[in-house]
Amino acid sequence: MTPAAAPSASSQPDVLPEGILLRVDGLKTHFGTGNRTAKAVDGVTFSLPRGRTVAVVGESGSGKSVTSLSIMGLIAPPGRIAGGRILHRDREGRVRDLARLTNADFRHIRGPEIAMIFQEPMTSLNPLMTVGEQIGEMIALHERISRGDLRRRVVELLKKVEIPAAESRADDYPHQMSGGMRQRAMIAMALACTPQLLIADEPTTALDVTIQAQILELMRRLQADMGMSMLFITHNLGVVAEIAHEVVVMYAGRVVEQAPAETLFGRPSHPYTRALLASTPDPDRDIAADGSRRPLAAIPGFVPSITNLPPGCAFAPRCPLAAQACRESPPELTTVAPGHVARCIRMEAA
Amino acid sequence: MTIAVARDVDQAPATPLIEVRGLVKHFYAPGGRIVHAVEDVDLTIGRGRIVGLVGESGSGKTTVGRTLLRLIEPTGGRMSFDGTDVFALSAREMRQWRRRMQIIFQDPFSSLNPRLTIRAIIAEALDTRGYAKGRARLDRTVELLELVGLSADHASRYPHEFSGGQRQRIGIARALAVEPDFIVADEPVSALDVSIQAQVLNLMEDLRRRLGLTMLFISHDLSVIAYACDEIVVMYLGRVMERGSSRDVRIAPLHPYSQALIAAAPVPDPSRRRVHVPLGGDIPSPIAPPSGCVFRTRCPKALPACAETVPPLTDVGQGRFVACLRVGAGGVSL
Numbered sequence: 001m002t003p004a005a006a007p008s009a010s011s012q013p014d015v016l017p018e019g020i021l022l023r024v025d026g027l028k029t030h031f032g033t034g035n036r037t038a039k040a041v042d043g044v045t046f047s048l049p050r051g052r053t054v055a056v057v058g059e060s061g062s063g064k065s066v067t068s069l070s071i072m073g074l075i076a077p078p079g080r081i082a083g084g085r086i087l088h089r090d091r092e093g094r095v096r097d098l099a100r101l102t103n104a105d106f107r108h109i110r111g112p113e114i115a116m117i118f119q120e121p122m123t124s125l126n127p128l129m130t131v132g133e134q135i136g137e138m139i140a141l142h143e144r145i146s147r148g149d150l151r152r153r154v155v156e157l158l159k160k161v162e163i164p165a166a167e168s169r170a171d172d173y174p175h176q177m178s179g180g181m182r183q184r185a186m187i188a189m190a191l192a193c194t195p196q197l198l199i200a201d202e203p204t205t206a207l208d209v210t211i212q213a214q215i216l217e218l219m220r221r222l223q224a225d226m227g228m229s230m231l232f233i234t235h236n237l238g239v240v241a242e243i244a245h246e247v248v249v250m251y252a253g254r255v256v257e258q259a260p261a262e263t264l265f266g267r268p269s270h271p272y273t274r275a276l277l278a279s280t281p282d283p284d285r286d287i288a289a290d291g292s293r294r295p296l297a298a299i300p301g302f303v304p305s306i307t308n309l310p311p312g313c314a315f316a317p318r319c320p321l322a323a324q325a326c327r328e329s330p331p332e333l334t335t336v337a338p339g340h341v342a343r344c345i346r347m348e349a350a
Numbered sequence: 351m352t353i354a355v356a357r358d359v360d361q362a363p364a365t366p367l368i369e370v371r372g373l374v375k376h377f378y379a380p381g382g383r384i385v386h387a388v389e390d391v392d393l394t395i396g397r398g399r400i401v402g403l404v405g406e407s408g409s410g411k412t413t414v415g416r417t418l419l420r421l422i423e424p425t426g427g428r429m430s431f432d433g434t435d436v437f438a439l440s441a442r443e444m445r446q447w448r449r450r451m452q453i454i455f456q457d458p459f460s461s462l463n464p465r466l467t468i469r470a471i472i473a474e475a476l477d478t479r480g481y482a483k484g485r486a487r488l489d490r491t492v493e494l495l496e497l498v499g500l501s502a503d504h505a506s507r508y509p510h511e512f513s514g515g516q517r518q519r520i521g522i523a524r525a526l527a528v529e530p531d532f533i534v535a536d537e538p539v540s541a542l543d544v545s546i547q548a549q550v551l552n553l554m555e556d557l558r559r560r561l562g563l564t565m566l567f568i569s570h571d572l573s574v575i576a577y578a579c580d581e582i583v584v585m586y587l588g589r590v591m592e593r594g595s596s597r598d599v600r601i602a603p604l605h606p607y608s609q610a611l612i613a614a615a616p617v618p619d620p621s622r623r624r625v626h627v628p629l630g631g632d633i634p635s636p637i638a639p640p641s642g643c644v645f646r647t648r649c650p651k652a653l654p655a656c657a658e659t660v661p662p663l664t665d666v667g668q669g670r671f672v673a674c675l676r677v678g679a680g681g682v683s684l
């Protein structure tokens with residue numbers, strides 16, 4: 001049994017509802033060819049409303065980074081966008097499909113329209129240049145500006161991300177900064193061209209909780225003050241609850257659920273989302289009054305290999321609700337409530 | 351053959367299995383400067399108990415765990431293990447003791463030799479125990495694999511054929527091979543995804559119940575520690591700030607650092623979202639720790655006196671110990 005063939009993506013007009021900055025629609029990003037094809041992203045669909053923070057959550061290898069690199073046009077061979085669209089509305093209100101943009105076009109997108117903080121901060125900061133020089137370079141790439149003004153802008157940005165003694169810190173090399181300071185510098189660099197959309201890939205994962213709390217607070221404030229949209233990638237459900245207005249849950253290269261944060265945590269629909277929440281230790285829930293531990297609701301088995309995905313729902317082999325139909329063809333994303341979608345045919349069975 | 355005699359925790363002798371007093375570990379940085387990794391740490395671990403060590407990166411958790419096993423030599427202090435002064439043992443005597451204390455590492459990917467099959471990895475550990483070759487050893491290997499939820503078919507495979515959670519199970523099986531009394535688990539679930547982390551946490555609790563294992567569980571994740579441990583020890587810059595039952599420390603932390611750490615831990619519930627940042631700045635360098643209380647430079651409640659004396663870890667009753675000038679008898683904040 002195969003699902004009805006979707007109309008070819010290019011035949012659809014590039015339209016975006018008002019208030020939506022970015023819509024990823026049926027995105028497929030594959031690596032390699034033939035029967036060794038790694039379907040890292042295989043049908044990712046979600047919308048990012050203007051001025052909101054959408055968190056993408058999923059376990060290691062679920063395709064979070066590949067999704068964000070696809071949006072940024074940074075997929076290099078043997079990787080390729082094998083299908084779907086990435087509709088983006090720019091400052092002028094023009095809607096374009098980023099999946100079909102040339103590298104030259106992307107120069108006007110990266111920086112002023114969409115900026116990204118990468119998962120490995122040390123690889124994206126140049127160890128041989130001061131932090132101030134690197135931020136300045138980013139600004140100078142997109143506008144003509146005098147040296148004096150450039151310096152002022154750099155210091156202003158460092159102050160904006162609450163780096164103390166910003167004037168002298170601008171002359172620090174990355175290794176002279178603590179992890180938390182470096183992450184602030186990375187945020188300053190991403191904000192250098194006041195982007196409409198900030199993609200942050202695990203920006204706090206390498207940090208201690210106390211520093212993480214500072215950075216989350218900063219990002220939340222900047223997002224609100226600048227009216228920016230944010231795509232925040234993390235595997236930590238606690239961080240999601242701290243930062244997100246809406247949540248996208250990924251599993252094995254697909255989106256299984258998108259919902260407003262309160263709904264996702266309060267009334268999750270997809271069995272995977274529910275299982276993820278249940279398996280995260282919560283002492284208030286998991287320790288009985290007599291102090292004994294209740295076993296955590298672990299998800300049996302493990303994530304399938306993306307070179308050998310099951311024909312149906314990728315979660316079916318681990319799902320307590322799976323029925324025969326789940327193993328035959330992948331379910332479609334269906335609407336649970338306005339603004340809430342899930343990819344499951346057995347939701348009512350719970 | 352049995353895996354180790356299950357000890358009845360309730361009838362355990364009153365003396366704790368592990369007593370550490372005044373543990374100190376210094377390293378030397380370039381230029382001969384001293385790294386105060388661990389300063390004056392006291393620790394008590396009762397038989398069959400799991401004690402959690404929590405604190406920011408660089409607070410000295412791993413160093414404590416490794417010095418207890420003498421994988422690195424302590425600079426000072428004493429440790430009594432089942433009544434024996436372990437730090438006083440000679441290298442040869444230590445070899446006899448080593449099998450009673452094992453470690454589980456954070457990284458299930460690099461802690462297993464990639465060229466050995468699982469059978470060989472466990473056999474290597476069994477050698478220390480002097481297990482006969484052949485049938486008995488194979489039986490024992492299978493028994494250990496089954497104990498951690500794997501099966502006999504896994505024995506002939508190599509580490510790369512396993513998922514992260516399975517590798518961590520193999521690491522646990524290897525540690526259990528020698529029937530240890532005490533296990534240091536250093537961030538045993540930090541590299542694992544939550545769904546797999548839950549499997550391993552359940553396994554560890556199950557083993558504690560069945561084998562009566564005593565454990566020092568190191569993690570920077572407070573919700574993991576609060577769930578998995580009976581007691582919590584909060585460390586900061588090489589020193590113990592607070593110690594008490596898991597429940598007390600989590601629900602009513604007394605030390606300003608424990609309070610900050612708990613407030614900063616993100617909770618998967620947007621209705622419990624925090625409104626302000628509880629703690630500013632970064633952890634200072636252990637090469638030049640602040641005078642007096644090491645936490646005072648970030649403490650929202652610091653007094654001038656905090657710069658002068660190192661607050662001793664004081665018994666405030668009900669198994670609670672706090673190192674803060676502002677916390678008096680009975681845990682009352684002054």
Ligand SMILES: Nc1ncnc2c1ncn2[C@@H]1O[C@H](COP(=O)(O)OP(=O)(O)OP(=O)(O)O)[C@@H](O)[C@H]1O
Binds near residue numbers: 064
């Ligand atoms: N350049 C590449 N070549 C081949 N496979 C790749 C490449 N980049 C990513 N992949 C694969 O794509 C899948 C998704 O990877 P991705 O980095 O997006 O995961 P993730 O969700 O970001 O995980 P993590 O939480 O570990 O960062 C993984 O199985 C990964 O091995």
Ligand SMILES: Nc1ncnc2c1ncn2[C@@H]1O[C@H](COP(=O)(O)OP(=O)(O)OP(=O)(O)O)[C@@H](O)[C@H]1O
Binds near residue numbers: 377385387412570
């Ligand atoms: N071999 C060494 N030489 C010099 N300094 C060391 C050495 N080992 C550890 N340190 C230092 O001792 C301090 C404590 O380190 P330790 O690894 O015990 O911290 P930790 O609490 O386990 O941190 P993490 O959460 O990052 O694992 C750190 O400042 C560390 O840099």
Ligand SMILES: [Mg+2]
Binds near residue numbers: 064065066119201
């Ligand atoms: Mg990633």
Ligand SMILES: [Mg+2]
Binds near residue numbers: 411412
């Ligand atoms: Mg450590």
